[in-house]
Amino acid sequence: MHSRWSDGSGTIAEMAEAARQRNYEYIAITDHSKGLKIAGGIDEKALRKQAAEIVKTNRSIFRSRPGLTVLSSIELNLNPRGEGDMDPKTLVKLDVVLGSFHSALRVKHNQTARYLAALRNPDIQILGHPHGRIYNYRLGLKADWPRVFTQAARLDKAVEIDCYPDRQDLNLSLLKIARQEGVRISLGTDAHHARQLQFIELGLAVALKAKIRPEQIVNFMSLDRLRTWVGNIRRKTRGR
16 A cells, blocks of 8 residues: 555644654645635645645655655635635645545535536546534435445546544445446545544445455555556546
């Protein structure tokens, strides 16, 4: 296993060190984008500053403890039409982009169209915590999940298992559908501190129980394969 995504509220250096201790090949820092200021969302200027810090961190890692790469990323806030809130010219410079819904998460009618629109968004490669559920707080959205996962597989995009204990989204029943449709799966810890990287074990457990094939899991890719996958999606979705 090569990597886990991290919502980097801990310092980048702290997250990098925790990832190194877990023998990861890479880790992506995925702070929220600017539309979620209440959750510390960052704008384009702050993202560029963070990217520069990541470059500096990677240089330091290379000198002192090679074997780990910190990836520049973001959790792009998507509106119900599947549109992001950041300049695409900034996003295309990132190593990988997650996109997630954070609004209108309690509606009761079918939201399939919302998911299909999000997957068509050329700026993202991974759809974060798709169901939108939080244990004992929010049930999550309804959709024609086989159709959503078929669309993701056709576009070669991934859907996420958010491993945070309160989320565990996708859950077991949805993962079984995802396995049948052949969609790629990304494991994300949603970690806000280095110690929370251990949440990956919950995601691995449910993926194992759902019998997700190793070749379906994005995190099992080498760094070179990950970059090739992201590049291929960008060329296809942008018509290049």
